[in-house]
Amino acid sequence: MTARKSPTGATPAPQSPDELEAMLAQALGKLPGKAGAPAGDEALGTPEPVAEEGAVQGAATGAGPGVAASVPASTPEGPRRCGLVAIVGRPNVGKSTLLNALVGQKVSITSAKAQTTRHRITGVLTQGASQFVFVDTPGFQTRHSNALNRSLNKTVLGTLPDVDLIVFVVEAGRFGPADAQVLALLPPQVPTLLLANKLDAVQSRAELAPWLLQMQQRRAYAEYVPMSAKSPRDVQRLLAIVEKYLPQQEWLHDADALTDRSERFMAAEMVREKLFRLTGDELPYTSTVQIDQFTQEGELRRIAATIVVEREGHKGMVIGEGGEKLKRIGSEARQELEKLWGGKVFLQLWVKVRSGWADNEARVRSFGYE
16 A cells, blocks of 8 residues: 555644634535634534535535535546545444445445444445545444454454554544544554544534534544535535545556455345344344355345354344244345345345354354454
């Protein structure tokens, strides 16, 4: 990879409450008021939808110092850019949702259960002359120290030194001990964006400006990006910001690549997503999925998979009364895979008990964890 350095002409981080207010106004797609004017309790609201599908939306100009202004994406005729961008943060902060929004298709599974992502997931987006290689990492786990969590934390730490940019995701207006522990792990030599996600959940602008000032004091971030991963306009604005940090070099993947993960891997992940979504908090997150067979006959893919749980009682939760829960997990996973691959899928599921697998180093590795 090309040596890392801040992009020429990158806007410095805001240094005063007025500049923070201007930046926040830009994030909302609004012009700021007079310098020094109080923020007040104006409702934040959601930015207007994107006017044209896939277009990069420029934010209001003249929004003041410290504002990361959107710039048009590069054209196919321009110099090629390509870089690795790590998406990091505590568990359940919205990293996988963000990755899927950036790539434009599901490549990383999501659920309300913390620690859903367990592998380094790569999502690829080629736009104009630029190729973004996003890396969604597991949320850094600090509460439990079994073999599975040690493996997940190793994945996070092994990813960061090799990237060109880090996107540190937190919830807008919140910063707890788990966020601080992740922040402490970020290498200082890699440029880092502070992405304040779930902006739509903040009730008033006045709540956010003082919080952003506190965040500025914790680290010299390259730029601040308050946004909602659910807003297409915000996602395009983030891409324009990230593009400035991609080094000029040849692409790492084909132009139409979506992820570097295999179909076999994606099948296991999709089953695991439905497992967690449909069992809720009943089932411990240590449950996993193993692909036993994967064959392709023309457009038909035949998949046999085993859901692995730690206790006999967990097996009943997954199967459900009359096998209904297991049937629904299989049905929803199959539909998702057919949508992803554009072909028919035949999916068979079994459930097996492997007591204590998550605290057994050999079994953790046997299930594909590093």
